[in-house]
Amino acid sequence: MSPKLMYFNSFIFILVILIAFVACESPSDRPQKTNVKQSSCRYNKGPWSECANGQKTRTDTLRVPTSTPNCEPTRITTKKCKPACKYTKEEWSPCENGEKTRLLTRTEGDGPECERTKVIKKQCPKKGGPKPPKAKKPSTATYDKEA
Template sequence: MKQLIFLTLAVLVAFAACEGEVWEEDDHEVLIRSERGAKNQECRYAKGGWSECDPKTNQRSRTLTLKKGNQTSCEATKTMQKKCKKACRYEKGTWAECNAQGHMTRTDKLRSGSDPSCEQKREITKKCKNKPTKGQNAKGKKAARRNNRN
């Protein structure tokens, strides 16, 4: 969770820096310093709560309201947006035997309490690992390959 917050903050800082602004954020407010020729211009904003996720855009937003700063040079409100993350939690199924193509699959079922827009089941497919047969270790395989080349 901390990594997600840090990543979101880093993206916002990078985006703001592109516009000539420096953002700092803590739990209660956002501080925006302008670097566009105005010396020591600071705008402090109170953070509103995040909106519900918009299923069409997969985005949610929050409104920042000016708390402290020059009302002529600071925007009265700003809007932050970020991608929604679905809370899809699955109960892992068991892996099936390897098929003729060398793949195996498992079917996972959606856990209760997950986002209702999540798929009820998901199927995972991966390549099978070729395990050595009983009594044959990795060195034995290498030696067998060497002998076959000669």
């Protein structure tokens, strides 16, 4: 038997074994596909409440035609309120010990999350200020004046 025929027969034998193995695999051995739409709850979002104690809530109602029967008819969502604090900014102080400061004074907002004043600190630039632009190197191109 020629070597080419032996390789071909071996290939066919392995192919038949693989097909038989796949065909004999039971359906329970395969990963189960889950349909996300089949087990989902869809809600219509309600309006957010006013902030109370740093939190606001929203009551959402179930969309019956697009949800599964085992969903809750309503759900309540709670989240933290962002403080409605507004400040006026003063000019930066002169640099002192490598640092400058700016005072912020509250103009709007109330409550413990809105401080009456805030001080912001920032590092001063290094002495000498910004670096000067690099000098351009002289061109090394030569021109033929006789042309």
